[in-house]
Amino acid sequence: MMNLEEIRSRFPILSREVNGKPLVYLDNAASSQVPREVVEAVDYGYCHAKANVHRGVHTLSQEATELQEKSRRRVQEFIGASSPEEVIFTRGTTESINLVASSFGTLFPREGEIILTVMEHHSNIVPWQLLQSRRPDLKIRVVDIDDEGCLILDQYESLFNEHTCMVSFCHVSNVLGTVNPVRDMIRIAHSHGVPVLVDGAQASPHIRVDVRDLDCDFYVFSSHKMYGPTGIGILYGKREHLLRMPPYQGGGEMISHVSFTGTTFADLPFKFEAGTPDYVGIGAFPRALDFMEEVGIGNIAAHEEELLRHAEKRMLEIPGLRIFGNSPHKSGVISFVVDGIHPYDLGMLIDHLGVAVRTGHHCAQPLMERLGVSGTVRASFAVYNTFDEVDSLVAAIKRVIPILKG
Ligand SMILES: Cc1ncc(COP(=O)(O)O)c(C=O)c1O
Numbered sequence: 001m002m003n004l005e006e007i008r009s010r011f012p013i014l015s016r017e018v019n020g021k022p023l024v025y026l027d028n029a030a031s032s033q034v035p036r037e038v039v040e041a042v043d044y045g046y047c048h049a050k051a052n053v054h055r056g057v058h059t060l061s062q063e064a065t066e067l068q069e070k071s072r073r074r075v076q077e078f079i080g081a082s083s084p085e086e087v088i089f090t091r092g093t094t095e096s097i098n099l100v101a102s103s104f105g106t107l108f109p110r111e112g113e114i115i116l117t118v119m120e121h122h123s124n125i126v127p128w129q130l131l132q133s134r135r136p137d138l139k140i141r142v143v144d145i146d147d148e149g150c151l152i153l154d155q156y157e158s159l160f161n162e163h164t165c166m167v168s169f170c171h172v173s174n175v176l177g178t179v180n181p182v183r184d185m186i187r188i189a190h191s192h193g194v195p196v197l198v199d200g201a202q203a204s205p206h207i208r209v210d211v212r213d214l215d216c217d218f219y220v221f222s223s224h225k226m227y228g229p230t231g232i233g234i235l236y237g238k239r240e241h242l243l244r245m246p247p248y249q250g251g252g253e254m255i256s257h258v259s260f261t262g263t264t265f266a267d268l269p270f271k272f273e274a275g276t277p278d279y280v281g282i283g284a285f286p287r288a289l290d291f292m293e294e295v296g297i298g299n300i301a302a303h304e305e306e307l308l309r310h311a312e313k314r315m316l317e318i319p320g321l322r323i324f325g326n327s328p329h330k331s332g333v334i335s336f337v338v339d340g341i342h343p344y345d346l347g348m349l350i351d352h353l354g355v356a357v358r359t360g361h362h363c364a365q366p367l368m369e370r371l372g373v374s375g376t377v378r379a380s381f382a383v384y385n386t387f388d389e390v391d392s393l394v395a396a397i398k399r400v401i402p403i404l405k406g
Pocket of ligand 1: 029030091092093094095121123124170172173174199201202222233
């Protein structure tokens with residue numbers, strides 16, 4: 001049984017006020033808040049183990065290195081990877097996808113085809129387009145959604161042909177909340193011999209991910225959306241792929257030997273970690289994973305689902321309010337518009353009442369176009385949100401509608 005009050009008390013920011021009102025933080029899909037133990041772990045890193053990793057023989061550097069490599073092993077265990085070598089630290093989901101597109105993309109056949117979906121975040125569209133700008137014969141194919149916001153699986157299957165060389169899709173949509181049938185989608189891709197990248201940015205905070213069980217080729221996610229420090233991302237990749245991939249960036253730490261006649265590269269995972277990483281944040285990330293496991297990922301998901309159902313029910317009381325995304329498998333994200341009101345205006349006015357939501361295209365402009373809107377308002381839940389907060393959101397919307405329509 002979850003003790004919500006105890007959980008909330010661990011998040012210092014939740015007790016602050018915004019515009020003279022208690023903060024109601026419902027922008028968790030963009031970035032979640034951090035519990036005190038994560039802040040303390042960052043503090044510990046800066047106060048006790050602040051020295052560059054892998055470079056020094058001195059004690060501080062060794063301690064910093066040990067914290068980073070412990071974190072790698074913790075992430076490996078958390079996602080069920082076969083070895084720490086398969087866990088690459090990046091700056092975020094965005095950098096992880098750019099890494100795969102730039103590096104793995106060099107191995108694609110000249111006339112290869114990449115399958116994406118219409119619900120992708122720009123982070124899972126633009127890196128492939130950048131690759132395409134260097135390899136103009138590559139094609140991008142896009143899977144559509146149905147009226148409920150679910151991927152059309154028959155269409156997905158029909159897009160495969162002898163040119164298909166890559167599939168990349170989100171585990172959970174950041175706008176619709178749709179939880180995609182990733183296991184089936186991976187199985188279908190593999191039956192055509194095609195590797196799969198899963199963008200887990202919106203899944204990893206809510207769903208227990210086991211990369212070996214899923215059998216995905218790449219899985220990417222960000223610490224800052226899962227109660228962890230900012231500026232850290234994970235790229236999981238199957239060793240067989242990572243070994244074949246050329247380095248993404250060049251610099252310190254990723255080399256074995258450098259001379260002006262040629263350079264040899266470091267072994268995995270360091271081949272993909274050029275330059276000084278955010279080793280303090282990386283060292284603190286395991287505290288966020290501990291937090292999630294201590295509360296229980298199943299409990300987190302169940303609580304968020306109850307908040308979602310309550311929010312949907314209450315919001316549908318509001319005349320002219322439309323919700324996008326009605327998948328039977330949906331995570332705690334609720335995107336909506338109110339007829340005749342610009343999402344930005346609504347978001348700005350409810351912020352005056354202390355309610356933080358996101359408005360706009362949510363870095364998913366192709367999806368907005370598909371839905372026929374320029375943007376939406378999005379409320380998204382985390383483990384520390386309460387039913388009262390959902391009621392505050394609904395009350396705030398009801399209060400500002402007459403002002404905006406008046
Ligand atoms: C589905 C999805 N993919 C990728 C990203 C990008 O994550 P980051 O900004 O941490 O790189 C986000 C962030 O909102 C997301 O929701």
